[in-house]
Amino acid sequence: AQNNAFTSLPNNLDTALLAVLVAFSSFLSSPGSGQYAYGDDEEWYSHTYTGTPWCAPIKVKHGDVSCRTPRAEHYKNVMGTRCKIRCKQGYEAQSPEVVCMASRHWSSNYACREIRCPKLDMPTNGGYKCSDGSYFNSRCEFFCAPGFGLKGQKTTTCQHNKVWSAGIPTCVDMDPPKIKCPTLKDKWAEPGKLTARMTWDTPEGVDTADGILTDVVLKGKPSKSDFMEGLHKLSYTVFDRAGNKGSCRFTVRVRVRRCSPLFAPDNGYMKCDSDGDNYGATCNFKCTGGYELQGSAARVCQYGLTWSGAETNCAPMNINVGVRTAAALLDQFYEKRRLLIISAPTAANHNYRFQMTNLQHAQCGLDLRHVTVIELVGNYPAQVGRIRHTLLPPMLALQLRLLLQISQRSFQMVIVDKQGTDKQRYPFPITAAELFTTIDTFPLRKEEMVLQQEAGQSC
Template sequence: CPMLSVPNNGNMTEGHLYGDKVTFTCNDGYELMGSVNRTCQANHTWSGIQPNCTRTPCPQLKPVQHGSISDGGYYGDVVTYQCDPGYEISGDVERTCQANRTWSGTQPTCSRKVCSVLPVPNNGSRTESHLYGDKVTFTCNDGYKLIGSVNRTCQANQSWSGVQPNCSRTPCPQLTAVQHGSISSGGYYGDVVTYQCDPGYEISGDEERTCQANQTWSGTHPICSRKSCSVLPVPNNGSRTEGHLYGDKVTFTCNDGYKLIGSVNRTCQANQSWSGVQPNCSRTPCPQLKPVQHGSISSGGYYGDVVTYHCDPGYEISGDEERTCQANQTWSGTHPTCSRKACPMLSVPNNGNMTEGHLYGDKVTFTCNDGYELMGSVNRTCQANHTWSGIQPNCTRKSCSVLPVPNNGSRTGGHLYGDKVTFTCNDGYKLIGSVNRTCRANQSWSGVQPNCSSKCFLCCRRDIDFLYFSFSYALNSISSGGYYGDVVTYHCDPGYEISGDEERTCQANQTWSGTQPTCSRRFPVNTCSALPVPNNGNMTEGHLYGDKVTFTCNDGYELMGSVNRTCQANHTWSGIQPNCTSK
């Protein structure tokens, strides 16, 4: 068969003999139009139709808003995008139709061109925008006027139409001058003018005024008036003239009896202070008063002063207690005196005596008759408050120790000074000792303490008599007994203790068992606690049973409590512990 031609932009396989099959292909970006295969036939012709390779198409591109696209739509074609005036492209300006039937790049857009951002005028404002075709409008704040273009438009060449405006302040009318003062400069919106007054004057009204947006001034027109000084006080006991404004002069005077100390005249100055020194009215003096004996005078010596006289404690005033310094520089009243106060008269205690005295400081001393002891204060002193120190004493009969009742006997009577005690024995017993004993002034008993002994002694009579004879001064009693088998018991007087056999028995051989006992003062068992010496006083020694301690006070002090205290059989002291108190 005749040789086949290779299609432009394509290829084919070899062959041209009967039966050969030739296959056609196209290059990338081309497509085959005709038979893909052709076969050499017996009649020397090829089957099919001779193919050719044509460019493949790309899909139609979308139009771009506010722009245009050049022609082209097949493989290898390059299209170009263009934006309308005032717009600029964003994306690929050119796109190529590719072998795979797609366009290179991406779809571009046309957006408005940008002008520079316009500045906001001082004291004004503008609308927002800066793209092609946008219109910006300018306005001024109240009190300001626009100078320049009200509107400016963003043009295709990215420049603005018109002239950039500014805001200029509006003026206010001129202010009138203030009398006795001045005004600072200023006359446009926002200006603040200040008023000042001349020295010695102060402003009343608005000290500052502002030029407002409506071209009027704020506030009201002030005035300058004279400054005021503080109102001066009227001096005590004086007077002054009126006035307290700049330039005013005030004159001071004092009442009779007072003298002006300070400035007579004071003037209100420009700095609102007063000239001179604030005066006062000082009182005129009276002559010094004489002192009062045994007293004192309160301070004072000028007109109107009232002095008070006071007497020392224990003294009372006779005369004027208060005196006043008068306008004529003399004292009212007369000079008083201070005399000793009197206490009420004290009574003499029954069975006693006292010394004389009843004026402040007098000391009265009390004593009792023999056989009586003082209960209360030995000394009492007349005090400043018209009362006596201490306690009113009385004289009570001294007491003797209570006598024991003899075994197998009885006794009658008391134990106070002068009391007589009578002893008796029961039937069958004989009294050995004093029948009567009298309490004496020295608080001891007359006679000898008796006991009752059996009238018949069958055993040891001589020993018993010896016992009674030898120890009647100390033995309280011996129990009855004197017959065979009897047991006698020895008892000592209070404050004494036994040494030897306390019990003895009458034996068959008519002798007593044991040995003869003795009674001695208890020591140290039968002692009293040592008494304290009173402050500002003294006492005698002693702390054994029967010892009597006597208390005394130093000069200027008096005894409160018992003068004498005796150590008793029960180890305690009689009476009350005394103390020495100041007279």
């Protein structure tokens, strides 16, 4: 029995070996000889290899493969083989591990694909440029539109974890708007004026960002206004939507042509219109009572900055005592001086002497009130008439007494106003203070007092 079994063994072994040889020769004769194909076209491999259900050999670009077979087979792509995929920096495996399936296909795609970050959003009012799109290690640089400034990181880089190294910055309107003011406005005032009308166009602001601006605000007088003499500083201001401010400044200058200043003459007054010495101004002159105007009563400041007319002076009145009548004598004082006529029968008259002594120290007050004293002393033909140091002819002195109805026999004092009116009579002496109080109530006196106060005239 043993011999039979042993005898039959070679026959069985020969049969098995023959089958293996046939299968192996079939495998060798086929294109799928088990050698690695240079590529990863799994579909092409599965159609070409019709022998043992092995998967296409794995070859990974931008990475490497580590495989483990079920029974430590020589070939690394038999069914059940597990392969781990490792990609180089900047790449990632679609599947970190794949298995060779009975279908002759690997369990999933094993290619190494380049790492890619999410697409960046475009910053408002700006943009970016990248060295390699959204791929690993791509460096993107942000920029803003004209007029905007970058707030945040200027660059960002795609990292291996698919996250950008920095967030998206914002573009902020940081540039102030620009505005250009008018140039210096320079103008001469018109005749008789101290102002000049200035006109200019309102400037417009320019914004380099979005162009949206607020109203232009002027600090100072607006265009078409009258400006006084001198320099006037003005400015315009404008804001953009972000609150940035743009300003500019300019100057308005008004000049006035002026003559050399005039002054009131001694014993006179000067009254000027406008500013007194500017081009077109007129100055009028008047003399105080007892003084006569010489030269021009009015002078005008001309374009050439010289005064018209001749220099003005106030000269003392030249009283003509050679007239024939008392009326002619009084006419010389009309609207110029007030008269205080003191009459006494003799120079030894007690009232006369008291009155003259009292007035001796009041000459300034008399001149301030435009009062001329006329003395009539004695009886005709021996009477003496006198205006200060000027003597009147006896007949003229007699006519004056007759005209004013003054008695020759007793002391009497008469005040005659500038209009030739007999205002007040005194049969006895009075003090200078009483006399001045009375005269200060006369017409024109209040106006005179104002002028004297302005001129600084006092005793």
